[in-house]
Amino acid sequence: MSATHKRFVAILWTMFCLPTILQSPSAAQTARGADIAVVVHPDTPIDDLSLAEVRRVLLGDRQYWNSKLPVVLLIRAPVARERDVVLRVIYQMTETQFKQFWIAKIFRAEAASQPKIVYSNDMQYELVSAIPGAIAFVDAHNVRPGLKVLRIDGHFPGDHDYPLR
Amino acid sequence: MHRQLLVIAVLFLATGSAWGQSPPLPDQTEQVRVLLERVGQLEKRVAELEAKQGVSPTPILTAAERTPVQKSESQGTTASPGTAHDQMAQEQAVAQQAEVHYPSLQVRGFADIDFSATDQKGTTSGFNLGQLDLHLASPLSRKISYFGEMTFNAHANGYTVEVERSIIRYDYNDYFKLSFGRYHTPIGYWNTAFHHGAWLQTTIDRPEIVRVGGTFIPVHFVGFLAEGNIPSGGAGLSYSFGLGNGRGEIISRPGDAGDINNNRAWVANIFARPAKLYGLQLGASVYRDKITCQNNPIVPAVPGCRLTNGNDYREWITAAHVVWTKGAPEFLAEFANVNHHQVLTNLVSNSQGLYVQLGYRLPWSEKTLKPYYRFEYLHTPQSEAVLPNLDLVESIAGLRYDISSYAAFKGEYRHASRDILKTPTFNGIVNGLFLQTSFTF
Numbered sequence: 001m002s003a004t005h006k007r008f009v010a011i012l013w014t015m016f017c018l019p020t021i022l023q024s025p026s027a028a029q030t031a032r033g034a035d036i037a038v039v040v041h042p043d044t045p046i047d048d049l050s051l052a053e054v055r056r057v058l059l060g061d062r063q064y065w066n067s068k069l070p071v072v073l074l075i076r077a078p079v080a081r082e083r084d085v086v087l088r089v090i091y092q093m094t095e096t097q098f099k100q101f102w103i104a105k106i107f108r109a110e111a112a113s114q115p116k117i118v119y120s121n122d123m124q125y126e127l128v129s130a131i132p133g134a135i136a137f138v139d140a141h142n143v144r145p146g147l148k149v150l151r152i153d154g155h156f157p158g159d160h161d162y163p164l165r
Numbered sequence: 166m167h168r169q170l171l172v173i174a175v176l177f178l179a180t181g182s183a184w185g186q187s188p189p190l191p192d193q194t195e196q197v198r199v200l201l202e203r204v205g206q207l208e209k210r211v212a213e214l215e216a217k218q219g220v221s222p223t224p225i226l227t228a229a230e231r232t233p234v235q236k237s238e239s240q241g242t243t244a245s246p247g248t249a250h251d252q253m254a255q256e257q258a259v260a261q262q263a264e265v266h267y268p269s270l271q272v273r274g275f276a277d278i279d280f281s282a283t284d285q286k287g288t289t290s291g292f293n294l295g296q297l298d299l300h301l302a303s304p305l306s307r308k309i310s311y312f313g314e315m316t317f318n319a320h321a322n323g324y325t326v327e328v329e330r331s332i333i334r335y336d337y338n339d340y341f342k343l344s345f346g347r348y349h350t351p352i353g354y355w356n357t358a359f360h361h362g363a364w365l366q367t368t369i370d371r372p373e374i375v376r377v378g379g380t381f382i383p384v385h386f387v388g389f390l391a392e393g394n395i396p397s398g399g400a401g402l403s404y405s406f407g408l409g410n411g412r413g414e415i416i417s418r419p420g421d422a423g424d425i426n427n428n429r430a431w432v433a434n435i436f437a438r439p440a441k442l443y444g445l446q447l448g449a450s451v452y453r454d455k456i457t458c459q460n461n462p463i464v465p466a467v468p469g470c471r472l473t474n475g476n477d478y479r480e481w482i483t484a485a486h487v488v489w490t491k492g493a494p495e496f497l498a499e500f501a502n503v504n505h506h507q508v509l510t511n512l513v514s515n516s517q518g519l520y521v522q523l524g525y526r527l528p529w530s531e532k533t534l535k536p537y538y539r540f541e542y543l544h545t546p547q548s549e550a551v552l553p554n555l556d557l558v559e560s561i562a563g564l565r566y567d568i569s570s571y572a573a574f575k576g577e578y579r580h581a582s583r584d585i586l587k588t589p590t591f592n593g594i595v596n597g598l599f600l601q602t603s604f605t606f
Contacts, residue, residue, distance in 0.1 A: 039427070051438035052399065061394070061438065066273045067338035070307060093533055096570040103605060104361065104365050104569065108357065109312040109332055109344075112304040113271070121208050142209065151289065 001099035035140040036085045036164040039147040041132050048151035051163050055090050057135065060111045062075075065133055071146070073115035074127055074136035082137045089164055143147070228315040251415035264525065270303040270313070275362030275606045279369065283579075283597030285586070294319040295601070298329075298361045308336045315570060316361050328421075329361055331384070332567065340393040347421065350386040350436040352450045353499045354486040362546045367524050367537050367565055369575050373557055374501055374518035374543065380552055381518050382482055382501055383412050383452070384420040386432065401438035407431065411454035412480075413432055416470060426477070436486075443493035452482035456505075456551055470551045478551050479506040492535070497525035505551045517543040524565075533567040556584030563599075572604035 007061040025117045038054060040046065044065055049057070056062040059069055064070050075081040078095060087093055089115055093101060102114045121142045128147055140157035155162040195454040220464035276299040282290030301313040334344035349356045356375045359366040374381045387411020395402035409418035411430025436448030456478045470478075484501035500519040506512070524537035543557040563577035577599040585594035 048543065050440075051204070053445075055443060056440070061403075063336070064338045092491065096532075096567060099570045101363075104358075106271070106302050107273070107300050107314075107360060107362060107365065109302070109310075109330070112302055112310040113269070120204050129262055142528055 034165065035162050036082050036148040037140045037143050037157045037165050038135065038152055038164065039128055039138050039143060040078055040135045040150060041128055042146065042148050043132055044135070044148060046150065047148070048154060050153050051090070051146050054152060058086065058090050058115075060105050063111070069133045072125060072132075072134040074118050074134055075115040076124065076137065077117050077119050082139060086137050184321060191200060193269070244469050246331055246494045246572055248569070265304075265307075265445070266305045268305050270301060273300045273302075274298065274496065275364055276606070277363040277601050277603035278310045280600040281597060283595050284600075285597075286591070294499060295363055295603070297392070298363055298549065300362070305333075310334050310336070311569070314361060316465075338393075342392050343387045343389065345390075346387070347419065348386045348388075348390060348407070348409075349393075350432055350452065351390070351407065352382050352432060352452050352482060353484040353501060354446070354448060354497065355499060356382070356384060362603075362605060363601065364571075364573055364605050367535060367575075368522070368539060368561065368563060369577050369601045372499070372520040372539070373541055373555065373559070374499070374520065378417055379555075380417045383430075383454070383517070384417070386410075386430070387419045387421055388429070395435075397437075399440040401440055403436055403438070405432075405434045407433075412456055416456065425459075426455055426457045428455040433464070444489050446486070446488045446490065448486050450482075450484040451482075454480045455508075456480055458551065471549060476550070477508040478549070479508060480504070481506070492524070492526040492532075493528070495526070495535070495537070496520070497522040498501050505549065507550060512550070514546050514548040514550065516543075516555070518543040518555075535565040535567075536563070537565065538562050554585045572602065575599075575601045575603065577601075580590050595597050 021149070037145065038049070046065060053062070056107055058073065060073075062071065075086060087095065091098055091101070102111075105111045106114065109121065116127065118127060121138060124136050125144055126136060128136045138139055138147075143157075153161070157164075174279065194262045197420060205305035218341040230546075251501075271318075277295035278292065278294050279294050297317040299315045299317075301311070301315075304313045305311055310333075312330060312332045313328070316329055317470055318325045318326045318327060319368040328347060329349055332344050332346035334342055334347060348358060351357050353375065355366075355372060359371070359378065363369065371377065373379065377384055384411045386407060388407055390405055392405035393403065395404055408429050408431050410424040411418040411423075411428070412418070412493070414425050430453060432450065432452045434448060434450040435448055438446050459474055481504040482501060484499065485497040487496070488498070498519070498521045500517070503516045503518075505514050505516075518541075520539055522537065522539040522540045524535050526532045527534045527536070536549070539561040540560075541557060541559040543555045544551050545555045552557065559579060561577050561579045563575060564588070566574045579597045579599060580594070581597075582592075582594045584593060586595065
């Protein structure tokens with residue numbers, strides 16, 4: 001190994017270790033609030049998903065509920081708490097990373113369009129009701145009759161071990 | 166030379182740091198949050214009032230099924246004019262979101278502007294336009310989509326336009342998707358993860374083994390591709406299998422206008438994204454082709470076989486990759502072996518190429534800074550008859566700064582040793598500074 005390569009290794013070591021030591025969870029990362037329910041169109045042939053399966057759906061790795069019913073992703077606009085929880089718990093991305101992820105996804109021809117953006121709970125409710133295959137994330141206090149609430153990892157919103165909060 | 170590089174590097178980093186200190190407009194964010202909370206409270210209040218008045222929940226209707234009569238009834242009984250207007254606006258928004266039009270063309274562009282300066286004798290420093298890249302995506306129906314990619318490339322005497330990808334895909338379900346067209350060959354990871362938009366990749370350039378216009382692996386492929394998920398539980402397996410024309414007469418290009426021999430190339434790729442290790446991808450690929458080296462002479466700008474003897478060669482490419490894509494850290498490692506077997510004489514050669522790239526999105530400045538390092542190695546033996554001499558050992562250290570969600574600055578220092586540059590008076594080692602701003606629009 002030449003001297004130049006040794007210098008590179010030393011720089012790398014510093015570059016990777018220092019941030020890890022200094023990094024601590026921010027307030028946003030530790031904040032806790034109401035559970036976020038995963039709701040789908042009532043005709044969707046699914047009742048429960050694991051968190052990993054929800055992640056596959058949101059990452060666009062699973063695009064069909066069955067061969068006739070495509071998944072339609074609905075995601076709240078930025079700053080809504082539902083979106084914050086989805087980005088933090090499921091995507092584990094910042095807002096910028098999330099935008100970049102979907103641009104790259106379409107660019108790779110792995111998806112034809114981005115998730116639909118919704119601006120209010122009413123709009124979200126009506127879209128999930130109207131679009132077969134739609135899936136959305138709603139504050140558990142605002143869930144209305146007529147939608148199907150999915151169990152996540154075997155738990156409903158409000159259960160102690162419910163993962164989306 | 167070194168002083169110039171130092172000054173440019175300092176300027177670049179200082180600009181980046183200054184930009185990184187711009188405040189993210191907390192007032193606006195807070196206002197939006199307050200307004201959204203207010204909207205949520207009002208929606209809750211409306212729901213409570215509707216419940217008290219015995220109004221049944223909104224029936225499940227599509228936007229198209231909502232008739233003007235229903236709207237006027239609701240306006241006349243429960244809503245004030247202002248509320249009715251808001252409700253109509255919302256219904257319009259819902260109807261627009263629910264409707265899907267085919268075809269639905271989306272266009273996105275990528276571009277980059279670069280600066281380079283090296284200590285290689287005979288080269289000049291300066292700016293250059295990178296690729297202007299247009300990406301088209303258009304769903305043609307619920308299960309059929311078109312994807313296209315075109316680049317505009319600056320050359321000394323003008324521009325060239327290249328159709329990089331043109332794909333029509335039919336999705337049967339998650340397990341089987343069939344497409345036809347011109348692809349980036351699914352060998353390894355990088356070639357199908359980043360394509361031509363420099364903004365998408367952490368570094369300024371692609372690794373040498375997948376360099377666009379390079380010869381180590383066939384970057385493009387014309388034919389058909391079947392791909393999908395494999396039912397595998399938490400292993401998250403996916404596959405792709407393709408059949409196509411393989412390398413053309415110019416071995417860096419596919420046979421766009423037809424194959425040069427009567428032998429199809431095939432490629433198979435399998436990878437896993439384990440559910441419990443979100444961010445990890447492991448994969449392996451094989452590629453098989455027959456290359457016919459033509460008897461025409463090599464033009465330097467148009468790479469053909471190293472030996473233009475008219476012989477046929479069987480090509481086996483095997484590749485494997487491990488990547489961790491979450492950014493903190495980012496880890497990409499890829500290895501490929503290119504085996505050429507001369508049909509006539511049974512002579513065999515193996516060329517190897519690899520890269521390892523590490524990056525780390527720093528927690529400060531809203532995670533906009535990402536230092537990175539990449540090591541690259543390529544070896545083509547003397548017995549290699551198809552590929553040119555690609556021997557390379559290179560280290561790249563750089564910093565990427567995301568100036569916004571859609572634009573980035575990158576700065577790199579490279580230290581490369583290229584066998585082909587070696588002369589009795591030059592050891593083939595080149596140092597250089599490279600800068601780039603890349604963006605999408």
